[in-house]
Amino acid sequence: MKKYLFIVNPIAGKGKALELVPKIRESFDKEKVEYRIKVTKEKGEGEKLAKEGIKEGFNHIIAVGGDGTAYEVVNGIREEDVVLGILPSGTGNDFARMLMLPKEYNEILEIIKASRKRKIDIGLINNRYFLNCSSVGIDAEIVKETEYIKKYISGTLAYIVGVLKTLIKYKYKNIRIEIDGRLMHREIELVAVGNGKYYGGGMKINPMADLDDGLLDVCIVNKISKIKFAALFLTVFKGKHLGIKEVEILRGKEIKIIGDDYLMLNADGDIIGTTPAEIKIGKRAIEVIIP
Numbered sequence: 432m433k434k435y436l437f438i439v440n441p442i443a444g445k446g447k448a449l450e451l452v453p454k455i456r457e458s459f460d461k462e463k464v465e466y467r468i469k470v471t472k473e474k475g476e477g478e479k480l481a482k483e484g485i486k487e488g489f490n491h492i493i494a495v496g497g498d499g500t501a502y503e504v505v506n507g508i509r510e511e512d513v514v515l516g517i518l519p520s521g522t523g524n525d526f527a528r529m530l531m532l533p534k535e536y537n538e539i540l541e542i543i544k545a546s547r548k549r550k551i552d553i554g555l556i557n558n559r560y561f562l563n564c565s566s567v568g569i570d571a572e573i574v575k576e577t578e579y580i581k582k583y584i585s586g587t588l589a590y591i592v593g594v595l596k597t598l599i600k601y602k603y604k605n606i607r608i609e610i611d612g613r614l615m616h617r618e619i620e621l622v623a624v625g626n627g628k629y630y631g632g633g634m635k636i637n638p639m640a641d642l643d644d645g646l647l648d649v650c651i652v653n654k655i656s657k658i659k660f661a662a663l664f665l666t667v668f669k670g671k672h673l674g675i676k677e678v679e680i681l682r683g684k685e686i687k688i689i690g691d692d693y694l695m696l697n698a699d700g701d702i703i704g705t706t707p708a709e710i711k712i713g714k715r716a717i718e719v720i721i722p
Contacts, residue, residue, distance in 0.1 A: 433546060435459065435466040436489035437518070438480050438504055443496030445585050448520040451495055451536060455518075458540040471500075481507025490514060491720070493543060497521010498563060498630075502699035505553070506560050510713065516543045516720040522585055523700060525629035526562045529642060530721055542722050550715040551642040554626040554698075556708055561698040564630040564637070565710055567688055568604055568621030568652075569660075571695035573597045573631075575702055587632035594664055603654040605691040606706075610649060610683040618654040620677075624686055624710050625650065628670070630700070638670030639680070645714040649686060651679040686710040 441449040452468055459466045467489070469480050481492050481504045493516035494504040501517055508515055518539055519527035532539055556565040577593030584592060603618050623630065625637030625648045637648035655663065655677040666672045673680060686709075688694075693705040 433464055433491055434489045435464065435491045435493060435516075435543070436480075436484040436487075437466065437468045437493045437495050438477050438484075438500070439468060439470045440477065440494075440496030440500040440503075440521070441470050443500055443521040448496045448500070448518075451518060451520055454536055454540065455495070458537070458544070462544060464544070471503075475503060477503030478507040481505075485511055485513055491516060491543075491546060493518055493720075495520060498523050498525050498700045501526050501562055502560075502701055505562055505717065508717065509560060510553075510716050514546065514548055514718045514720060516546075518543070522581060522589060523587075523630070523632035525564075525632065526627060526699070528629050528633065529563065529627040530719065532722060543720055546720055547722070548718045549643070549721045550718055552626055552645060553713040553716040554624070554647060555711045555713060556624075556696060556698050557704060559698055559703050560713075561626065563627040563699050564623055564625045565696065565698040565708070566621055566623040566630070567606070567690065567694045567696055567706060567708065568619050569597055569601045570621040570623060570631075571697040571702060572601060574697045574700060575695065590631045590634075595661075598657055598660060604694055606694070607687075607689045608649075608651070609685075609687040610681055611685055617651060620652040620655055620660060621650075622652075622688060623650045624648070626712070631667075634667045635670035636667060637680070638673070643715055645712060646682045646684060647686060647710065647712050649679075649681040649683065651681070653677045653679065684712050 494501040495518040625640040640648040688708040
């Protein structure tokens with residue numbers, strides 16, 4: 432029997448997630464199915480509520496918010512025999528984009544009720560799970576800057592402003608990166624390790640990534656002029672950056688990154704610590720609801 436737990440982040444999308452609660456009730460009150468709605472009160476609580484929900488017997492856990500909310504929920508689910516659903520209502524919604532969910536919320540709720548499932552891979556970075564992308568370099572710095580900007584600007588524009596502000600003050604980093612035992616030294620602007628294609632509100636950073644191929648795609652942007660990086664940034668939304676000579680795309684199952692300094696780590700839009708980083712793939716490790 433299906434039992435649904437909706438975990439709602441009330442500040443996601445400047446309150447858009449909380450506005451969906453009446454729609455959830457209206458849709459699910461018509462069904463002979465058990466469901467419950469829980470609203471988070473602080474950052475990180477989605478993980479705790481997911482763990483509690485599993486103990487209470489809920490077998491479908493739905494993240495209502497953005498990629499950060501999904502990140503918290505998946506870390507509560509981990510590799511339990513539980514189905515993950517997404518009701519996207521955040522700033523970027525990159526994982527929902529990867530699942531090709533429709534824009535209309537009533538349609539998504541019908542998809543959630545139908546519960547057609549797909550087993551997908553899941554990334555692990557320093558024993559934290561991520562669905563879409565983890566990264567180091569300018570990207571993590573942008574995430575930190577964007578968190579502040581999102582108080583005033585929402586959506587992709589917040590990310591663009593974050594990029595421009597960070598670009599002015601950022602200096603390339605020296606790292607050692609090991610991919611499936613192959614060690615390389617690089618001077619990088621960023622390294623983005625993708626289970627999915629997108630991050631940053633629709634930027635197609637790893638355009639060939641697949642959610643169930645058992646591999647992580649690694650985009651390395653090597654040392655580059657600020658003007659050329661700004662131009663590159665404009666191409667990423669269409670995945671057209673692969674032809675730029677400073678960009679490398681590699682693939683692997685296990686990636687290790689060590690910086691000369693402690694570099695911030697970004698996982699699905701959250702800063703989760705600093706290097707060194709060990710990143711792995713969990714093959715077909717979780718079930719998600721798809722159209």
